[in-house]
Amino acid sequence: AQKITQTQPGMFVQEKEAVTLDCTYDTSDPSYGLFWYKQPSSGEMIFLIYQGSYDQQNATEGRYSLNFQKARKSANLVISASQLGDSAMYFCAMREFTGNQFYFGTGTSLTVIP
Amino acid sequence: EAQVTQNPRYLITVTGKKLTVTCSQNMNHEYMSWYRQDPGLGLRQIYYSMNVEVTDKGDVPEGYKVSRKEKRNFPLILESPSPNQTSLYFCASSTRVNYEQYFGPGTRLTVT
Numbered sequence: 001a002q003k004i005t006q007t008q009p010g011m012f013v014q015e016k017e018a019v020t021l022d023c024t025y026d027t028s029d030p031s032y033g034l035f036w037y038k039q040p041s042s043g044e045m046i047f048l049i050y051q052g053s054y055d056q057q058n059a060t061e062g063r064y065s066l067n068f069q070k071a072r073k074s075a076n077l078v079i080s081a082s083q084l085g086d087s088a089m090y091f092c093a094m095r096e097f098t099g100n101q102f103y104f105g106t107g108t109s110l111t112v113i114p
Numbered sequence: 115e116a117q118v119t120q121n122p123r124y125l126i127t128v129t130g131k132k133l134t135v136t137c138s139q140n141m142n143h144e145y146m147s148w149y150r151q152d153p154g155l156g157l158r159q160i161y162y163s164m165n166v167e168v169t170d171k172g173d174v175p176e177g178y179k180v181s182r183k184e185k186r187n188f189p190l191i192l193e194s195p196s197p198n199q200t201s202l203y204f205c206a207s208s209t210r211v212n213y214e215q216y217f218g219p220g221t222r223l224t225v226t
Contacts, residue, residue: 004156006156033213035213035214035215043202043219043220044217044219044220045204045206045217047214047215047216050213050214091156091157093157095213099170100145100162100164100170101159101162101170101172101173102147102149102159102162102172102215103159103173104149104156104157104158104159105156106154106155106156107156
């Protein structure tokens with residue numbers, strides 16, 4: 001079974017609008033962390049946001065927020081007020097703290113339309 | 115400047131010719147890891163290391179070797195590369211307690 005599932009291969013959003021990128025995960029480890037990374041066309045991997053499995057509040061970092069629904073095993077990324085520079089590939093990832101292995105999803109390609 | 119460096123950045127080689135991709139970090143991180151990225155498959159973990167002399171297999175370790183003799187270095191070795199190892203490779207590091215990973219710039223490997 002896939003550990004991380006991103007069901008949206010491609011998304012479009014109008015500039016200044018908000019967009020939600022979906023991510024569901026599968027683990028039996030009670031202790032884990034969830035991450036979102038951005039990969040622009042230049043290729044580097046940029047860390048955006050982190051949510052721990054025991055964190056009570058949803059994580060936020062500037063225009064990024066993580067909508068963490070533990071019972072549904074979802075960790076959606078919300079980008080508010082989209083900018084042209086947000087056009088990139090976005091990856092959801094999970095680290096299980098028992099085994100310390102990292103799992104990445106297949107990514108969502110986001111295009112911001114002027 | 116805190117960084118993860120990888121060398122080479124680009125490599126074209128032939129089947130069966132042993133190669134090593136180096137990875138070095140200057141942040142005194144305990145955790146280091148190698149990934150390969152293929153279109154439509156995202157990133158898949160090859161090997162990871164929690165500390166010096168401690169390495170573990172990720173999801174796709176076949177055909178790869180690693181070693182961790184020093185804390186800062188984590189080379190990836192392909193003893194006998196094959197065309198299905200053509201990929202974009204990333205090295206990453208993090209501390210034990212701060213799980214954010216810092217990624218290197220990537221190495222694009224082509225095996226003909």
